[in-house]
Amino acid sequence: MVSILIVSHSKEIAAGTKKLAEQMKQGDVEILAVGGTKEGEIGTDPDAIYSSLKKINKEDGVIVLADLGSAVMNINMIIDRFDEDIKKKIILADAPIVEGAVFATVEASVGEKLSNIVSSIESPNVIKKKQ
């Protein structure tokens, strides 16, 4: 089953997004969330991102949802530290963090594979608000 990593500048956004996504869990999807700096301020902590990525189940792949600048840069820098075979299983999705996490959780929990989840959460339907 694909795992999900949520990375935000805010500890509360990360934790809240995880909580929201977990409501949709049908199966045993692993969701980890990291947010804020080491001091708990707004920002990102690459050490925390690295240890979460190390810890998370990567067997079927990991989808990373991130919010802004340094979250995205840190993720890209950290993915680079892993071996090639693992690197290609960690995908930073080009999707909004909240909607992306919720959709990805639903699809991961029904056993959808990594590439399918990525293409579905990167579609404009994920953020469609107007009927």
Next chain:
Amino acid sequence: MSEKIKVTSEKIKDIFIKIADVLIENKNYLTELDAAIGDADHGINMARGFKKVKEKIEDDSFKNNSDLVKTVAMTLISTVGGASGPLYGTAFLNISKIIPDSDFDIDSFIKIGETVIEGIQKLGKAQRGEKTMLDTIIPAVNALRESKVKGLSLERALEECKKAAEEGMKATIPLLATKGRASYLGERSKGHQDPGATSSYLIIKVIVDELISEME
């Protein structure tokens, strides 16, 4: 024979301590620049990162230049907190891979500049003219290359590098930001000097001034 200067890890340590002092001194200035077009934390982040760098290197001795610069890079990556952490961290990490251990000539400085640009561009995906630190760094490195072609002395080349960095920084004022947090402001990002370009200038200025004082 091209001109060379000797820069040992003791000297580089001094340079980093001076950089830290300058960035800590300019904490409010950088934060004010960032408040105008970003999230008002650049000065705070840089000061936090370099304060830690100072603590980390001050009482330690390093076996070579590479080891020292790598320590600085890893410290910045893990303590800065904003996008400047991975960007400056990667820049210094790249430098640590190629930095000579003692003798520097114009080509060493050009190579250092090129690896910095490469690292920042790989991560930040920015080009010159997008109101970022690259608007300071790219002209600074170009000035080194041009000085080499003109056959200027190493001291003059470093002076030209600093001058180009300052002009590049100031030239960010009218630019429209298309990268980083300032890009969310669109047209409103014009008319402000970029904080990242400013911290890059401050760093280059310290490095050049320190190297030149060593040459006299």
